[in-house]
Each structure stands twice: as structure tokens, then as C-alpha cells.
Amino acid sequence: MTRSEDVGQGQQQYDVVISGASLAGCAAAILLARQGVRVALLERRTDPAAYKVLCTHSLTANAYPVLAELGLTEALDRTGAPHNDARWWTRWGWIEPKAAPGGPELPYGYNIRRSKLDPLIRDRAAGTPGVDLLLGHQVSGLIREDGRTQGVRVTTPDGERELRARLVVGADGKDSAVARHAGIAARQYENGRFGYLAQYRDLPLAGGSGQVWFLEPDMAYAFPNEDGVTVLAVLVRKQEHLAAFREDVEGSFLKFVRALPEAPPVDRAQRISKFIGTVNYPLQSRRPTAPGLALIGDAALTTDPLWGVGCGWALESARWLAEVVGPALAAGGPLDRPLAAYAWRHRRRLSPHQLLAADYAKARPFNPMERLVFAAAARDAALARHMHRFASRLISPARFLAPAVLARAAAVNLRHRRAAPSQGGAVRS
Structure with a gap:
């Protein structure tokens, strides 16, 4: 726990105030505090064991490096959390990703209920030197001076208070109070x-x-x-x-x-x-930064829960932010360029995935390109592994649908069609 500086009646000074002590907020707090940054981690709920209920309860493989950096992989193993291996049924058969003979095991994440995961990471954050976990603290407004966010006003069990900081981070979910008070609107995509x-x-x-x-x-x-x-x-x-x-x-x-x-x-x-x-869970995206402010996790981007990638992206976005703003905060340097770097990385890494998810959220059948790749992945071990890497968000949509991949998929399906009549089976495209 850190000691903040008193700056006036009812005010305290931190380097960073993070609103939301769930996955994204706790990860950012830990990673920033390790760099010598003083962090106030706010959680509107008063119970340290509180957890998110509506969730796929899955951490995709893209989250593994962040979990390892946070020192949580051994703790997850001790809980008995299974690796999130999966097989996918399609009308062409099951896609069953398996490691290549003699090759490394497939990348994995974990399946763990949030009732176990959230208290685990929150406890880790609370025990990190440099972090003040402030339960029962609800952001009620932002302190803005000279066109920048300079802190937050909060409602607490003991009344109102102000917390000043060089950076305010919204890690408070899809209905982010920080984003609302900052006037950052969400672009929404209907979910069918x-x-x-x-x-x-x-x-x-x-x-x-x-x-x-x-x-x-x-x-x-x-x-x-x-x-x-x-x-x-x-x-x-x-x-x-x-x-x-x-x-x-x-x-x-x-x-x-x-x-x-x-x-x-x-x-x-x-x-x-x-x-x-x-019943109504639209996809939405927000501009992830403003002067003196950043959004991570669902506050920045809420995707279709169908894909189970929200937890992984929450952890990744926390890490991206901490990597670029941590050194500047620790050294007392300017934040505009690091925040711009975070915003660029967030858009580059996640916007293509979000656009694909928004299109599929129209509740349509597979399009021709999807039929090509899914059918081939049910018939070809290498393409099944390729599907696994994409579902784990370890590769981009551009790599997932690269020309060489599509050419291999077409060849696999063509061989299957040629072989099917001689095997006496029905031909499926």
C-alpha cells in the first residue's frame, strides 16, 4: 500500500487514479506500481470478494503472457483451473486443434470462474507496494483544469472526496462512468x-x-x-x-x-x-484516450461475448497502457506522447477484430470466406491449429485470412470433394 500526498482539505495526490478494481484495473495497478508509480485503485463495491457475474469465465491464450508477468499462472494452476482447450462443431465436422507431432504444445489460457479470479487478482493488487485499494469509492465526476483531466471526485461511505492525479484510468466496464464524465461517446454495433x-x-x-x-x-x-x-x-x-x-x-x-x-x-x-x-448486449468502441485520461478493458472496447475474448483483451490493454505511460509517470515526464502511443496500439491491435465481430453479430450464417476456412479446418490439422491461434487472438485477422491460408484451405476442400464420391459419402462444400 502506498502513502499518498495530502494537497488540501479533502484532497489527496497520486500519480494515477484507476476506477474499477476488476481484471483490467488490477492488472494496470500492479504493473504501474512496480515501476514506482503511486496508484489509487478505486472499486465502487465494498466487498473485496466481489466479482463480475456475466462473463464467459475464460481467459484466452493471448492473456497468458500478462498472467505470467503478474505472477498469477502458478496461483491459477493451484485452483485447478483447466487449460481452455476446445473443439468446435461445424456442419463439416469437428475442428479439433492438436499440437503438431513433435511440436510444442498449443498456446493456452485458463477457464476459471470470476468468483475465484476477481478476488485473486484484487488481493494481488492490494498487496502490491505502491497501490492503495479504496473500496466503496464511486467516481462522481472528473477534475478538469486547462483542458486536461487532473483527478476525480468520488462518493465514499464517509462522504465526498477528491483524488488528484496526473492520469485517470477508466477500467470501469462498458457503462464506464469515467468515459461518461469525460464526454467520450461509444460507437455501438447492434448485436442480433x-x-x-x-x-x-x-x-x-x-x-x-x-x-x-x-x-x-x-x-x-x-x-x-x-x-x-x-x-x-x-x-x-x-x-x-x-x-x-x-x-x-x-x-x-x-x-x-x-x-x-x-x-x-x-x-x-x-x-x-x-x-x-x-437480451441487449451491443458491441461498442470508444476513443481510448483524452488529455490526462485513458480507458482500458470494456471501457475502451466491448466486443461480442460470443467469442470469449473480453478478459484477455482487458489484461492486454492494461499491459499496453502500463508499458508506455509507466516510465513517463515514474520520471515525472509528459504524458501526451505515451497516451498517443497507447491509443495507436489499441486501435491497431483490436479494431480489426472488432470489425469482424460486429459483422458476425448481425446473426448471419457464414460468408463464403468463412465457409472456406472453417470447412478446411475440420479436415486439416494445420488449419485447425491456425484456427486455434486466431480464436486465442494470437494472430490478426489479416494473418488469419492471409492469401496463403486461403489457398491451402481451397486445396484441402478440393481434395475432399474429389475423394468423397469414391468413399461413398455425401459431398459437402
């Missing part, structure tokens, strides 16, 4: 699907790995988590399914799951949670 999930115990999955069903355009997934719990979710078109779910969530959920190809035996499992979901 809605989703519900529930947690089940004793729900066996084929091969012991996660399962994802691409039903074109409906979706479902089952991810094993720690303590023998599996998170089961359905993400379906509003136009076709919303009325039925509004009438009977449980019945509609179970009916959909039972009809899945090679469906998990949900009727023999024990449901241990409520059905959790949302």
Missing part, C-alpha cells in the same frame, strides 16, 4: 443475438475439453472450469428465439441444448447457478 448461461456440476464433455457449436447463426458452448463445474451457454438470434426465452428461460435453454449435435447430457447434471444473461 442474445445469450444465457448457467453453471453445472458433473457435466461430462467429450474428450474432457471445451465444446463450441457453430450452428450458423446460433451458437452454444460448454467450458469446463475449476472444481468440476462447467459453464454452459447459448447465444441465439433475437428474432427467432427471444419470445420463447421470455416466456420460459429454463425450458427454452434446455430444449436448445438437448438438440445440439452430440449434446452434453445436461439432464443428468446438477445446475448450481441461476440462468444468467442479457
